[in-house]
Amino acid sequence: MPNMFVILSRPWLRTLPALAVGILLLGCGPSGPATGLVSGAITLDGKPLPKAEVVFYPDAGRASSGVTDDTGQYELMFTYDTRGCLPGEHQVVVSTRVLSSDEPDAVRMPELIPRKYRKKGELTASVEPGTNVINFDLTK
Amino acid sequence: MLVRKSAFTLVELLVVIAIIGVLIALLLPAVQQARESARRMQCTNNLKQMGLGLHNHHDTFGKFPPGQMSVSNRDQSGAAKAWSDKHSLSWMVFVLPYIEQETLFQQLSDENDNFDIYLGRFSWWETGTNWGQIAVDGFMCPSCPMPTANPHRKNNAKTNYKAILGTEYPDNLATDDAGYTKRFSGTFWLNSATGFNDLTDGTSNTVFIGEQDGAEKPRRASCWVGSDRAHWLNNNLGSTSANPGFTINGSNAWGALGSMHPGGANFCRADGSVVFIPETIDGTVYEGLGTRSGGEVTPSF
Numbered sequence: 001m002p003n004m005f006v007i008l009s010r011p012w013l014r015t016l017p018a019l020a021v022g023i024l025l026l027g028c029g030p031s032g033p034a035t036g037l038v039s040g041a042i043t044l045d046g047k048p049l050p051k052a053e054v055v056f057y058p059d060a061g062r063a064s065s066g067v068t069d070d071t072g073q074y075e076l077m078f079t080y081d082t083r084g085c086l087p088g089e090h091q092v093v094v095s096t097r098v099l100s101s102d103e104p105d106a107v108r109m110p111e112l113i114p115r116k117y118r119k120k121g122e123l124t125a126s127v128e129p130g131t132n133v134i135n136f137d138l139t140k
Numbered sequence: 141m142l143v144r145k146s147a148f149t150l151v152e153l154l155v156v157i158a159i160i161g162v163l164i165a166l167l168l169p170a171v172q173q174a175r176e177s178a179r180r181m182q183c184t185n186n187l188k189q190m191g192l193g194l195h196n197h198h199d200t201f202g203k204f205p206p207g208q209m210s211v212s213n214r215d216q217s218g219a220a221k222a223w224s225d226k227h228s229l230s231w232m233v234f235v236l237p238y239i240e241q242e243t244l245f246q247q248l249s250d251e252n253d254n255f256d257i258y259l260g261r262f263s264w265w266e267t268g269t270n271w272g273q274i275a276v277d278g279f280m281c282p283s284c285p286m287p288t289a290n291p292h293r294k295n296n297a298k299t300n301y302k303a304i305l306g307t308e309y310p311d312n313l314a315t316d317d318a319g320y321t322k323r324f325s326g327t328f329w330l331n332s333a334t335g336f337n338d339l340t341d342g343t344s345n346t347v348f349i350g351e352q353d354g355a356e357k358p359r360r361a362s363c364w365v366g367s368d369r370a371h372w373l374n375n376n377l378g379s380t381s382a383n384p385g386f387t388i389n390g391s392n393a394w395g396a397l398g399s400m401h402p403g404g405a406n407f408c409r410a411d412g413s414v415v416f417i418p419e420t421i422d423g424t425v426y427e428g429l430g431t432r433s434g435g436e437v438t439p440s441f
Contacts, residue, residue: 033420055384062420065384065391077384079419080358080391 033061035084036127038076040134041068042094044112048072049096049138052113056090056127057120085127092123094138114140179282180401183300184414186278190301190349191408194231203335204348205234207303207328207377210370212318223320230376231303231328232279239278246366247271256416272296279364283400286354286361295376296363302329302378302397304348306426309379309386309395320371325431327410328377330336330370336410340433343410347417347429350378350397351405358391359398370436380430382423382440389419417441 038056041050049072055065056076064085066074076085094117097111116122117138125134145240197205209230214220223393236245248271252355275288281300290298306326327334327348339346354361367375374394379386388405390396404418407429417426421441428436 039158053385057382057423062387063382063423077391078388083301 032087033086035078035082035130035131036087037066038058038064038066038085038125038127038132038134040132040136041072042074042136042138043072043122044138046137049094049112051109052094052096054092054094054136056085056125057091058086058088058090061086064115072124079110087127087129090127091120092136093118093120093127094123094136113138153258175285176401177380180416181432183281183283183399183401183406186281187301187349187351187408188412189239189278190232190235191410191412191414193235193255194338194348195412196238197234198335199343202329204331205231206331206333207231208330208366208375210331213365223370226370227368228330228370228372228375229368230299230364232299232301232365232376233362236276237431239275239276239293241278244271244274271298272363276364280352281399281406283328284353284355284361285400286356289397290354290361292360293363293370296365298354298361298374298399299364299398300351300353300361300399302350302352302376303360303376304346304350305329305373305379306432307379307381307394307430309381309383325374325434326377326380327432330373334432338432339410341428341435341438342433344413345429346410346432347380347415348410349408350380351399351407352397353400353405355400359389359391359396360393362394375415380426382427387419387423387426388421390419396440 007103017027042052042054048068048070050070052068052074053065054068054074054076055063061083062078064076064078066076068074075083078084078086094113095111096109096113111118127134143247194204197203206228210223210226210228212221212227232246233248236242236248273289275297276299279297279299279301280288284298284300288297304326306324306330308324323329323332325338327346336343350362353359362375364376376383378397379395380397381387384390385392388393388396389398397405398419401416404416404421406414407417408414410432418441419427424436425439427441428434428438
């Protein structure tokens with residue numbers, strides 16, 4: 001056993017623990033795909049649109065969604081507890097016919113959005129890594 | 141000439157302690173991951189058993205069990221009840237005999253006039269022995285933190301597995317005959333009777349059981365026995381929609397499939413194999429997996 005300590009006493013080998021810590025930290029970092037944060041405002045005929053669900057469908061990969069608050073502001077969520085959206089081009093749909101999901105007997109809200117905005121194709125958005133502010137002004 | 145000392149210094153001792161510390165620090169997170177890995181493996185086995193159960197049901201009856209079967213359709217006088225007054229039994233009840241829960245199945249059957257869909261009393265929602273409160277280990281994912289008695293389902297025993305309805309949201313249907321007899325794009329729906337011949341996408345390209353955790357926020361697990369409203373299809377049926385509210389680990393409390401396993405959820409394909417689908421899966425691919433005859437190309441995910 002003393003031989004082991006002799007080896008460790010060599011100066012260049014003393015960096016071993018530092019190396020080990022370095023390797024340990026290599027595995028740390030954000031998990032999942034890189035996302036860009038997206039927020040913005042939605043108006044319908046110039047007025048803020050509350051309680052609307054906005055969904056960003058990317059060309060490939062998981063879609064992101066957000067729900068507007070009373071002032072029409074939304075923020076996209078990638079999963080339930082991850083903010084953001086995949087970078088790239090997106091097709092965007094907006095709908096107020098969101099399910100209220102507190103009870104199994106789900107209730108549909110009335111649809112206020114013109115049909116063209118509820119289908120893919122009318123609205124598009126380009127999301128870049130980092131922070132994005134994307135506003136939509138819908139007209140009836 | 142120098143003579144090598146046989147003793148070691150304080151610095152050398154500290155270095156050794158540091159190395160041992162680093163090794164332990166490496167090991168501890170790995171142990172926690174091993175626990176989750178074991179739970180995921182048990183969940184995989186549950187799905188496999190239910191998949192084999194559905195296959196055995198098909199061998200016996202020539203079709204899969206209904207996703208949810210409406211029961212107690214008529215009252216004592218023989219008059220048809222309103223849809224909202226009917227109860228429903230889940231597909232899991234019909235899997236019971238094939239996962240060695242024959243006795244539980246027999247008790248349920250005896251108490252409900254051999255599953256006479258017109259006369260069944262379904263006492264577990266009202267009075268009598270509540271067989272729905274019997275917890276079945278094979279119906280619960282060990283990673284789910286919800287207590288066994290599901291507080292959202294009248295304390296009936298929870299389940300973490302749902303049959304796949306298709307890409308539609310399993311929300312409240314229109315309360316008329318057309319709504320209740322609707323066929324969906326997946327393999328299971330209300331009073332469905334699909335078989336392998338309906339799975340024209342191929343059994344390896346169709347998922348027919350998914351996972352749903354009961355983490356309270358946002359998703360809530362259901363109970364295995366059925367629901368006290370025939371039209372609550374989201375009790376035992378799940379959707380493979382690309383909509384973020386309903387996709388894997390989505391925000392919808394009852395409709396979304398998901399799990400407490402990091403990064404995705406387990407699914408059982410119709411060929412009986414179990415696959416872990418990541419939550420980042422392309423929405424189009426996910427919808428294609430859920431349909432039984434959509435004709436989609438299914439790439440690797």
